[in-house]
Amino acid sequence: MAGAGGSVGVRDGDERLRRWRMVLGGGEGEGTGCALSGRDAQMDAALGALYGGGEGTSRKGARAAGLGGSAPSVARWLGDIRTYFPSSVVQVMQRDAIERLGLAALLLEPEMLEAVEPDVHLVGTLLSLNKAMPETTKETARAVVRKVVEQLEQKLAARTRATLTGALDRSARISRPRHHDIDWNRTIRANLKNYLPEYRTVVPERLIGYGRAAQSVKKEVILCIDQSGSMAASVVYASVFGAVLASMRSIATRLVVFDTAVVDLTDQLDDPVDVLFGTQLGGGTDINRALAYCQSKITRPADTVVVLISDLYEGGIRNEMLKRVAAMKAAGVEFVTLLALSDEGAPAYDHEHAAALAALGAPAFACTPDLFPEVMAAALEKRPLPVP
Template identity: 55%
Template sequence: MNDKTTLTQELNENNEPMATTLSEKSRRWQLALGVNDEQQPPLSNRDERLSGALSALYGSDNANKQGRGSLSRSAPKVSKWLGDIREFFPTPVVQVVQKDAFERLGLKEMLMEPEFLSAIEADVHLIADLISLRSIMPEKTIETARQVIEKVVKELMDKLEQKTSEAIRGALNKSKRSFRPRFNDIDWPRTIHANLRHYQPEYKTIVPEKLIGFMRQQRRLADLDEVVLCVDQSGSMATSVVYSSIFAAVMASIPAVKTKLICFDTSVVDLTEDLTDPVSVLFGIQLGGGTDINQAIAYCEKQIEQPTKTHLLLISDLYEGGDEVQLKQRVAQLVKQGVNVITLLALSDDGRPAYDAQMAAEFATLGSPVFACTPEQFPDLMATALKREDIMLWAADQDIKAIRPLE
């Protein structure tokens, strides 16, 4: 039995009940052999994707001769193929397939080529792929992967850092005025009114000799709000983990908030101390594995010193593998204590995520707003949370469909 046949059998044993019908046996033979018999019912779209993913690796020798299959030397194709493999197989099998791909398809050589690195676009999916592959990479290739990740992280930081800082940095005290405001704190209507006499007709503009703005609040370290990002690092949350890590690194550089990053699967990893280096944070992540949200929330509970000044963002699809009853009790208790608990089903550009609908509705009933969020919306979300404004109203204004509480 060849590798592809073994993996096809593994897929059925892990993801589907063992079928004994003739049509199912035919389907599995078609998947194993990489052919679609015209005398048999055609494969479904999902099975076509599965067959293509397996053929690209295990049928590559024949595929190259026949002019079909293979991953070619294309970053987008590699990224999509790795994503399909993570979808179709459980984590242990994914690791086997990735190792085979690394050896048989020359991914090592691709990552070592400067022209390949220079052609890579800033893409969180690529980071997730490299992180998931690092356990099977040789040491030299890991260093090359780090260079790729550094490049992508820099581009994402450049894109997201300014907006996040502007949205979150220091709350403004609008009851007090300043005549030496920072640019972002200028009260433009009052400034324009105060300088109307300095209008320059030839330039059709006003020369503002006197600036009027808002005075920033000066707060002691003990009075700062605290943000705890509790992030599910199971395989389905890969892009959310990458974005969460980058935002956590940005917020950690802002004196107005204290930021912690907690990642979890069936174990919990506190990456707060590494937030000064987002690349190190990403290399501390282990994508895949099970999910124990209850254990992660229990850890976060112990980190909270001032509940009414704490914002806990749980970023998870809510497929709990641990104690569901105790998890809901913990969330209810945190909300009761005054912790601002917000549940993000995804922090990505990928559209509406798959999630546990029942658990999401129960979280909403407990008083935790539940919805998905894009990276572009996240800075405004954090600003709204830090001001303790109505999150659900903010979501409605953003045309975000939040999960409704149970009736």
């Protein structure tokens, strides 16, 4: 028994050393004395190619960089990491490779795009390269973008429609309906406490019903999206949500993107891939000009929600921007400011502009895709926003 226990202890110790060796990456100072072989050595080499500091793997087993700059070597590396690591880790490593090793230009080659793991950040990179992309690569790039968009739609669409449909129904409910507009099921449920046993009836204190226009367009939503380079992930998510909102008959949706110019992409909302390739990531920012355009398109202020998605680094006229927001709010528009629409957490943003908007009753905050339906539902119902 003692021998068996000692053997187990040795195996546990070896496993701990192996794991520390994988974390530390070898080298003279790592101190484990553990040599890697087989799959472990191949995983370590894939990590070393990205996070090391030299070329290849040294004789002492130290992790070292070895991607070089050629498409074949990078394509092999992409295949390796997809073999050894789960998809979530692969996406992080791809992002690091693009940022640390300057591999963005290689994504202009179709064989490279076929080797990558598609995700939101890769889509952002492709969109930033859109103008430089040769014709031979564009179809492959569109296929990559479409795969990501379809995954996001599958994940987000059903919940968004259900949440917003409920909000629209509640906002359309009226408390003094005409007789033929009374929703009797809801009215009875709301008045069960007023049941009179002796008469075997419910006496309704409050009638609930729907207006005659319940099936027509109830609300108008304008998504105003900053397409500066830092907003890439937000542009992707906003385009998908825009397509989902546009598919709802009771919401008239407009999608506007801007840098120093303003582009209305509403007529492309039936295909978010077309929307994304209609954007041009990078460049300056003129929020005031974008809001001026959005303001000109508002016909029913009390039934309109404007969603500005921007880090608020304004290159236009600051005071005019704030005056426009104040004017829209005064007219009855619900104004929402999202510093980001992504899973990346709080971004860098202009704190002074955020504070000024908050003072106008339009608090600025970062929003995850999962929270966005709740934010929109609150805006449609004119109730406080679920600020995280």
